[in-house]
Amino acid sequence: MDKFTLNIHFSNRKKSKQVPFSSVFSFVSLTTISLFLTQVSASDCVLDIYHPSSWNTSDFVAGNWGGFVNNSNCGSVFDDYLYALAQRANHAQKIFLNSTEQKNCLLVMNNTVGKDVSGCGFEKLTSGGGGCSDFSTRDVYDNLGNTLNMLDEDCKLFGSPGVSGAKACSACLRRWEEIVASADNVSEIEKTKTMYKSLNSSVYWTTSDNSCSTIEETSCLRISIKEVYLATNNLDLSNFIGQGVAGKVYKGTLSNGHHVAVKHIIKDRHVDTFIREVRSLSHIRHPNLVSLLGYCEAVDECFLVYELCHNGNLSEWLFGKDKTLLWVQRLQIAIDSAKGLLFLHTYPEGCIVHRDIKPTNILIDAKFQAKLSDFGLSKVMDLDQSYVSSEVRGTLGYVDPEYRRSHHVNPSGDVYSFGIVLLQLLSGQRAINLDLSRAIPLTKMARSLSNGGTIEEFADAKLEREYSSEAFDLVFKLALSCTGLKQQRPSMKQVVSRLEKAFDISTQFNSVT
Template sequence: MKICNSHLKSSNDPLSKESTCLELPVKEIYSATNDLSASNLIGQGIAGKVYKGILSNGQHVAVKHIINDEHVETFVREVTSLSYVRHPNLVALLGCCENEDECFLVYELCHNGNLSDWLFGKAKVLSWMQRIEIAIGSARGLWFLHTYAEGCIVHRDIKPANILINANFEAKLSDFGLSKVMEVDQSHVSSEVRGTFGYVDPEYRNNRHVNASGDVYSFGIVLLQLLSGQRVINLNRPMPLNKMAKSLTRGGDTREFVDPKLDGEYPVEAFALILKLALSCTGIKQQRPSIEQVVSRLEEALDISKQVKPLASCPTL
């Protein structure tokens, strides 16, 4: 198949010519994961399963196993999007491997899993400060992508499951299988509608225009989840998460929107600031902030939080 070479050379991605990926031998992959042992399975997505492993040099890694030919495009996108892009808030692609009808992507391992695990897992709790810092880290990663010198990189699948958390509780964006690159002079690129239901920008669903504002919308939904601890889809909730939040700001009690896991340990002013920011992110495209503005507002909320009485710290794994 030789995807790393032939597929990348024929890719229409304007940045693919700069892509480099360390090719690892398949024996190294199978040895690192104990032959893709079920005991090493840490996740599963549309394109394949993800295993934890240890390379021969002692480095802990996450290995995505892609076996279906229809998902080869995912493999190519991740290699072209990540092999030349480096930022502290983006998961690092360390290498790739091809073996007949299967492909592997090898990433740095984030020991604390993903944000979805922490928000919705019964035994896990994030403190208010951890939530803000994860939000800021994720937003900084997006800012870097959206302002990349060679062209804006649109992630297209921002959601808690794609925000990884390392051992120091730093956020790292992951899963670039749906990403699109816009050339510097482009305002959008047209594409079939892709992404995760509940996080996809309604305007993108209507016009199929991929641009940075779609990521901002998705990030706004994530902010609402950081505040509320609620899943994006809840059959017991009468309305979508952003509409529920908006209704509470219009005469309702916003305390009803606070994640009970916070146990009252949060500064009201900072909470209100982030709630307002999240709603602006999920508003109509023309009124959404840029991701740079999002970072600025989140940093303001962090400063406010640091000035109030010490917040109770929560246990971590």
């Protein structure tokens, strides 16, 4: 027995001469099925139609497509016929079979199913009747291209889990009505509408371009776009957890039960970010770096799938009204983040400069371990390079002033940004204080206090003075050195060492008090 697997995917149309037929037959259920032919020659039919297990039942009902199929018992066979029809159109660019091809395929299906399918209504989908029955996919695109593009966007969530049929269908049906209204044929409008209404939750909008062709070989997993949308409930707003450099981030759960964070990137604007993150993160693993678990590249959108850090980001803990970090917790977060940055700067294949160190990019997992995230701006330096030139990128308040002047990317820029984060851990203040009549950078506030102020003036009130003054002063001076002149800044190895010393002092302080 020959076994064949048929893969059909919905396609977001590229601006090219070749148009995927699945945009026309967008009502085709888009899942992967394995069908079998027994005692039937595939050469007798131009379609790849085989024998699914569901046909073995005495009553192979899969719905009558809202009356389009004459006999409701034909629903399952009709579904699979449409799969094969769309598959052929993707390659041959012909939408319907001619009468001879149709006859041959119906004979094959009769033998395969063991029942007469001639009365199922397949003849309605035969070419040769003039009008749109003789359209090629090129004709469809030329006549309906813009409308189908809009239909594509409207129908992305159709049939998704947890979304009511009426809510999901409304936009789709409006677009279909616009498409067929020009024919002034009410029955066709109603026919299309009922076909959509009869679709069940197995329908899923996906893409035929899932090749990740722009990505070099990586060690992370290629994840299907279907899996991504299922995991996030079709990017539902209730799953939105943040905004990165290149796109929105959603929480979700993969089919294997893993909790993940999914970054949605619009390809035409930030594809460079997508490629950079995959190349930067796919080969590296460290306890203090967020792990890239997988990725998916579609026609006009990309997805990066990371491990989910359940306790949010550092910014939420520093500035959230209902959250408080103890002094030792702040030190541990600083140490974790510094270790992650040290790993990047000393990576054997070349120094990786993050370029966007800030509290929102320091995530905290379920065990309260800090991890660096968002490598969309990262730059890799060869081992023999002291810097690479680049346009100035980063977040206001965290960008090294010397980098702004020279456009030289090097590890010292990350050290500066990390120094700002240290000052925020100490003070609980924003990088730039906008509450004052004149915006004042946090570095300027810190240096003014170092020339005549006290620790209490700079310490975060949420700490309630429950910290070691010696350790606080050590971290304060470390932060000032990180944000000082480039030549005087410590390396991340030195930063880690001093932070660990502050942690030891604080631990001893707590044991005494």
